[in-house]
Each structure stands twice: as structure tokens, then as C-alpha cells.
Amino acid sequence: MIYRESGQFKTSYAADQAMFPIRQDRIFIALLLVAAVAVVPVVVSEYAIRSILMPFLILSIAAIGLNLLLGYCGLISLGTAAFMAVGAFSAYKLATGIPDLPIVLNFILAGLVTAVVGMAFGLPSLRIKGFYLAVTTLAAHFFVEWTITKFGWFTNYSPSGVISAPPLDVFGIAIDSTTEKYWFVLAWVLVLAVLAKNLVRSSVGRxxxxxxxxxxxxxxxxxxxxxxxxxxFAVSSFYCGIAGALYVFAYIGTVEPQAFDLNRAFQVLFMVIIGGLGSILGSFFGAAFIVTLPIFITLAAAPFGGQIPAEVLSNLELIIFGILIVFFLIVEPLGLARLWQIGKEKLRLWPFPH
Amino acid sequence: MAGRRQFGEVILSVENIGLSFGAVQALSGVSLEVRKGQIFSIIGPNGAGKTSLLNCINGVYHPQQGQISFKGQMRARMEPHQAAAQGIARTFQNVALFRGMSTLDNIMTGRNLKMRRGFLWKALWWGPAEREELAHRAQVERVIDFLEIEAIRKTPVGRLPYGLQKRVELGRALAAEPEMLLLDEPMAGMNLEEKQDMCRFILDVNDEFGTTICLIEHDMGVVMDLSDHVVVLDYGRKIADGPPEQVRRDPRVIDAYLGAAH
Structure with missing residues (x-):
């Protein structure tokens, strides 16, 4: 009864093509935005923001990027982590090479560099599809990892290969507290999500x-x-590149090339599959699910108070994770976004069964 | 009705084309001329090379011999999207809709060629990109009205029954405002009522928009009633070419269809 669009008539094509055509959705999104911008930094502990919300937001960007490629264009890629690394190291090189470059511009340039790299590795996609394409993008992954480790130029000849991001400032305002970094990341997420949504509802997405x-x-x-x-490939890599840059600059600060390993690529791939192929909203669901799942499993194990050894627990986490992915692929191949949609359809009729 | 209609200049001319896949000669020495505004039918038994001929016309296949010219332009090797840009639209024998998309999005995709704004504008959406999308939406709504599929606008095409899917596919081709429409068995697998609807749409498209139509169909009643000109293929060769009443009486056509001495 609450979620009903009856009485909301569209009198123009503009209203019908809007991003959120239903009023309740608009209200919900507006409330969510207010909560994310104003309420979260007050209510949520700094630790939770740093360890849960930041990776969630940053990986959401990567998941949107991969979703554009895999969910919308049907091209599978295992190069996500490599593209994140390209973005991260490009932003690092730009920031250390041109210290006066505004950070927003720096990130956009880093994204563009990643887009070019992504396009180069996307070329085989004209001839190769499916699993074979996955293998060629895997080559991208190992190539990028090797290049960054092999040539010291990328890490400014740091002996350990570890880079430290210079401090962030946006138009002269230093961003160093957790809350400020959170807002900085959130702004990127919002802008990039809106742009992605615009792309997929336009001729490009079609x-x-x-x-x-x-x-x-x-x-x-x-x-x-x-x-x-x-x-x-270009747009997808651009998103992954920005995600990589944010990962280093706003999240962990210091990073070695191995932070962007193949596990990261699979992690983002699972986010897209579980969240929902071909859904921007689903990318957020997927990212939230994958980021918070280990925490929930740990919480669920807490009542057993240390009876479960830590190494069993971490393996258990992997097992549950695997089972859930198999479960999703069988029961709901369209992922959490589809469940959300079904839920909304049910809510339209509630409390009546039909 | 064929005798009374007047047609314009030759819009498509196929000269002596040959196409083979390995040792299989799909088409050999086929020539034909389609005039502007005609309803032109290609008929023939299964495997005669009809679909291969359409595929050559819109650039999916590249014939090894011969030439094709459209609107007076001779073409070298051409890709399908270039043929589309020249004004050739097409439907498929097996419905080839974009199954994950709604009816509206499928038909909107037919207008992608006409959209000028690049992806950066589309990403921003507000302003020129939105105006462009809405203008094309209005055009698409005309196609939707014309085909009487208003009620299924937002339905994912995968959920539609077969007859409606064929209609949506026609809509997608029409949305491109083609000068020439290639229809590959638009009535295959339809019941009588659906066939009548489809015939009406084909005649209306031809009549209202002046679109030249090139049709492959197995229902002889439909072919003979609709067509201004018929070409018959058998084993990749053209065996008859003329107005329907003449083709109907041609002994070689009767042979090919009844399977007499070859």
C-alpha cells in the first residue's frame, strides 16, 4: 500500500525517461543521500567508516565499471585489478611529478590513462568472446603487474615497490580526517554513479x-x-582507474602492486554477479554484500567464543562465500538487484496476495 | 494491382553476384534490379539462397563475385553498419531482438544511427543529450502507434509472444526510417490473423512512407497478392524474374516448387 505508483501519471516523455520515474523511489533516494552525507559521519564510528564504508564505496566504483562492461556490454574481464593498479600508479606518478596539479584533475587524467590501457586490452574483444576473452584480459592483469614491479619508474624507484600517497587537498582545502576523506570518496561515487546511469539509459547504453x-x-x-x-572497455577502465586512485589516496595511503592482485579482480567480479548484471544499483548491493559478509560471518561465530580456531574461521568464510555464489547463480542469476525489484513488485500489492 | 503502379528509378542493383562457402555455391550469377517504391519478393525452395542474397545486400556476407550498388553508389566491401547508414534496414528469419531490453528500448536502438550526441553528452544527460533522446522518443512513439503495440512498450521482449516479437522487430527496423526494408520471412510461423495484420503493416509502410520493400516469404498467397515484382531462386541461381502473374505461370518455377525433373 505504501509503495504504489497509482495516481502518478506521466504527461511528458521527459517524466517517463527520468532516472527515478516513481515518486517513492525519489523520496527514498533523497533520504538515503541525506543520511549518507549528514547522518553517517555523526552516527557511525570513525573505525567503521574507515574499515567498512570506505572500501564499500571505492569498490562500488570498480563494480559499476565492471558492470558497464560485463553486465551491459556482455564482455567479461578479469583485468579489473590491473586497471585499478594502472589508475593508482598513474595518479601517484602525476601527483609526484606535477605537485601543483589539482587532485580532481589528477584523478580524471589517471582515469583517462587507464581508459587508454583498457582500450588496448579490449581490442581482442572484437574477435574473441566469453571465456577466451577472460583469458586475454587475464594477460592484461599479469602484464600490468609485471610492468609495475619490473620498472622502478612507476614506484619512483622505491626499493620495496611500495608507494605512499601524498596528502590530499581539494582546491586548497586539506583532506586528512576520516570524515573528510569519506565525503571526498562519496562525492566521486555519486558523480560517477549518476554518469553511469545516464550512459545506460541513453543511446550509448542501448x-x-x-x-x-x-x-x-x-x-x-x-x-x-x-x-x-x-x-x-574505455569507460569501464576509467571507472576502475578512479577506484584504484581513490583506493590509494583516500583509503589505505601506502600500497604495493600486490594490493591489486587477482583476488581483487575476482572480488569485484563477484560483486557484479551477486549484485546483478546490468544494474547500477546492483553494483552497490554487490559491493555492500561482499564487503560486509566477512564481518557478518565473524559476528555469527562470536557466540561460540573462540571455540572455532581463527584459521578454521577464515576458511569457513571462504566456504560460505563460495556456497552463496553458487546459490545465487542457480536461484537468481540476475542477483540482488532482481530480488530488490521483486520485493518492490510484491510491495505494490501488499497486503493483498494478488 | 501490380500493373497500375508506377515506380521510380532503380534503387538497388545487384549484378551477377556469386557467393560460396567452401565448396558450397550459395549464389551464382544472380542479378536483379529493385525500383524505388516497389514491393519486391524473393521466393524459392529451402536452401535456394534467399537469405544469403539478403545478407549480401546489407553487408553481412561479402560476395566473391559481382557488384551491388545502392542509390547509384557502387560499393566495395561493406560492413552491415555502413549499409544501415545508407538506409537499409532489416528483419530476420529467426527473431533477432535484444532479449534483455524492453520493447521501447529495442525500437529506440533502431534510431541510434540518427543520434548525433557523443557519449560525453549522454553521460551528462541534461541539455542537448536529453532533448535529443526525447525527440527520438517521440518518433519512436509514432512507430509504436503505427504498429499498435502501445500496451507492451515497457515489457521485456523476451516475455512477448512470437507474433508480437516479429512486430517489434519490424518496429525496430522502421524506427531507422529506412529507404529500403529487407524482410526475411516476416510471416513465418504466424496464424492467419497475425499474417493479415503483418500484410497490412507492410502495405501501409510502403504506401505511407514510400519505403521500398524487399521480402522473402513462403506463403504464396501473400507473395502474389502483395508483390509488384517477384524473383525466384533455385540452387543459388535466378530462374524467374517478373510480375507475379507471369512468374506464377513460369514452367521452371512450377518445376522447382513441385520438384519435377532437374
């Missing part, structure tokens, strides 16, 4: 989905296949 669903028919109605796929 071209991607057309290529995903039926590439021959897409070509026949005039979608240039190579250009469309490369654009998907």
Missing part, C-alpha cells in the same frame, strides 16, 4: 546492450561493433 544481446542484429541496425566495445 548500443552496449544491443551488442550484448545479439551482435549481428546490432550491426545490421547500424551499431558499429568495434567502436561500441572499445567505448565500453
Amino acid at each position: 548500443a552496449w546492450m544491443a551488442v550484448r544481446d545479439m551482435d549481428v542484429a546490432a550491426a545490421v541496425i547500424g551499431v558499429p561493433i568495434l567502436k561500441t566495445k572499445l567505448l565500453a
Whole structure:
């Protein structure tokens, strides 16, 4: 009864094509935004922001990036971590090479560098699909990892290969407290999520989905296949690059190339699969699920008060994680975003069964 | 009705094309001319090369011999999206819709070629990109009205029954405002009522928009009633070419269809 769009008539195409066409959704999103910007820094402890919300937000950006590529354009990539590394190290090189460069511009440039790298590794996608494409993007991963470790230039010849991000400041305002960093990351997330949503509801998104669903028919109605796929790789890598830069600059501060290992790529891939392929909202769900799951498993184990040895617990975490992924792939291949949608449809009828 | 209609200049000319896949000769020495505003049918038994011919016309296949010119432009090797840009739209024998998308999005994709704003504008959305999207939405709504599919606008096409899917596919092709529409068995698998609707749409498209139509169909009643001109293929060769009443009486056509002495 609460969630009903009855009485909300669309009288223009603009209203019908809006990002959130239903009033209740708009109210919900507005409340969520107010909560995220104003309430969270007051209510949530600094530790929780640093250890849960920051990785959630940053990995959401990477998940949106991969979702654009995999969920919308149907191109699988295991190069996410590599692209994050490219973004992180580009931002680092830019920040140390040109100290006067405003940080926002720095991140955008780092994203563009990643986009170019992503496009280069996206070239095989014209000929190669599915698992084979996954293997070629895997090559991207190892190539990037090797390059960064091998050539000291990327780490400014740091003997251990570890880089430390210079302090952040935005237009002269220093960003050093956890809350400020949280706002900084949140701003990126909001802007990038809105841009992604705009892309997927426009001709660009339709071209991607057309290529995903039926590439021959897409070509026949005039979608240039190579250009469309490369654009998907470029935009996706741009998002991953920004995520990588934020990861170093706003989250952990010091990083070695191994922080962006293959596990990270799989982590983001699982976020996209569990959250929902082809859904921007789903990317957030997936990121929240994967980031908080270990915490919930630890909490669930707490009543057994140390009876479970730590190493069993960490393995148990992996096992539960694996089971959940298998469960999702079988029961709801469209992920949490689809469950959310089903929930909303049910809510329209509630409290009546039909 | 064929005799009374007047047609414009030749819009598509196929000269002596040959296409083979390995040892299989799909098309050999096929020539034909389609005039502007015609309803042109290609018929023939299964495996005669009809779909291959359409695939050559819109650039999916590249014939090894011969030439194709559209609107007087000779073309070298051409990709499908270039053919689309020249004004050729197409439907498929097996419905080739984008299954994950709604009816509206499918038809909107048909207008992608007409959209000029790049992806940076689309990412920003506000202003020019939104105006462009809305203007095209209005055009798409006309196609939706024309095909009487208003009620299924927001339905994912995968959930639609077969007859409606065929109609949405026609809508996607029409949204591109093509000068030439290639229809590959638009009535296959339809019941009588759906066939009648589809015939009406084809005639209306031809009549209202002046679109040249090139049709493959197995229902001879439909072909003979709709067409201004019929070409018959058999084993990759053209065996007849003319107005429907002439083709109907051609002994070679009767042979090919009844399977007489080859």
C-alpha cells in the first residue's frame, strides 16, 4: 500500500525517461543521500567508516565499471585489478611529478590513462568472446603487474615497490580526517554513479546492450561493433582507474602492486554477479554484500567464543562465500538487484496476495 | 494491382553476384534490379539462397563475385553498419531482438544511427543529450502507434509472444526510417490473423512512407497478392524474374516448387 505508483501519471516523455520515474523511489533516494552525507559521519564510528564504508564505496566504483562492461556490454574481464593498479600508479606518478596539479584533475587524467590501457586490452574483444576473452584480459592483469614491479619508474624507484600517497587537498582545502576523506570518496561515487546511469539509459547504453544481446542484429541496425566495445572497455577502465586512485589516496595511503592482485579482480567480479548484471544499483548491493559478509560471518561465530580456531574461521568464510555464489547463480542469476525489484513488485500489492 | 503502379528509378542493383562457402555455391550469377517504391519478393525452395542474397545486400556476407550498388553508389566491401547508414534496414528469419531490453528500448536502438550526441553528452544527460533522446522518443512513439503495440512498450521482449516479437522487430527496423526494408520471412510461423495484420503493416509502410520493400516469404498467397515484382531462386541461381502473374505461370518455377525433373 505504501509503495504504489497509482495516481502518478506521466504527461511528458521527459517524466517517463527520468532516472527515478516513481515518486517513492525519489523520496527514498533523497533520504538515503541525506543520511549518507549528514547522518553517517555523526552516527557511525570513525573505525567503521574507515574499515567498512570506505572500501564499500571505492569498490562500488570498480563494480559499476565492471558492470558497464560485463553486465551491459556482455564482455567479461578479469583485468579489473590491473586497471585499478594502472589508475593508482598513474595518479601517484602525476601527483609526484606535477605537485601543483589539482587532485580532481589528477584523478580524471589517471582515469583517462587507464581508459587508454583498457582500450588496448579490449581490442581482442572484437574477435574473441566469453571465456577466451577472460583469458586475454587475464594477460592484461599479469602484464600490468609485471610492468609495475619490473620498472622502478612507476614506484619512483622505491626499493620495496611500495608507494605512499601524498596528502590530499581539494582546491586548497586539506583532506586528512576520516570524515573528510569519506565525503571526498562519496562525492566521486555519486558523480560517477549518476554518469553511469545516464550512459545506460541513453543511446550509448542501448548500443552496449544491443551488442550484448545479439551482435549481428546490432550491426545490421547500424551499431558499429568495434567502436561500441572499445567505448565500453574505455569507460569501464576509467571507472576502475578512479577506484584504484581513490583506493590509494583516500583509503589505505601506502600500497604495493600486490594490493591489486587477482583476488581483487575476482572480488569485484563477484560483486557484479551477486549484485546483478546490468544494474547500477546492483553494483552497490554487490559491493555492500561482499564487503560486509566477512564481518557478518565473524559476528555469527562470536557466540561460540573462540571455540572455532581463527584459521578454521577464515576458511569457513571462504566456504560460505563460495556456497552463496553458487546459490545465487542457480536461484537468481540476475542477483540482488532482481530480488530488490521483486520485493518492490510484491510491495505494490501488499497486503493483498494478488 | 501490380500493373497500375508506377515506380521510380532503380534503387538497388545487384549484378551477377556469386557467393560460396567452401565448396558450397550459395549464389551464382544472380542479378536483379529493385525500383524505388516497389514491393519486391524473393521466393524459392529451402536452401535456394534467399537469405544469403539478403545478407549480401546489407553487408553481412561479402560476395566473391559481382557488384551491388545502392542509390547509384557502387560499393566495395561493406560492413552491415555502413549499409544501415545508407538506409537499409532489416528483419530476420529467426527473431533477432535484444532479449534483455524492453520493447521501447529495442525500437529506440533502431534510431541510434540518427543520434548525433557523443557519449560525453549522454553521460551528462541534461541539455542537448536529453532533448535529443526525447525527440527520438517521440518518433519512436509514432512507430509504436503505427504498429499498435502501445500496451507492451515497457515489457521485456523476451516475455512477448512470437507474433508480437516479429512486430517489434519490424518496429525496430522502421524506427531507422529506412529507404529500403529487407524482410526475411516476416510471416513465418504466424496464424492467419497475425499474417493479415503483418500484410497490412507492410502495405501501409510502403504506401505511407514510400519505403521500398524487399521480402522473402513462403506463403504464396501473400507473395502474389502483395508483390509488384517477384524473383525466384533455385540452387543459388535466378530462374524467374517478373510480375507475379507471369512468374506464377513460369514452367521452371512450377518445376522447382513441385520438384519435377532437374
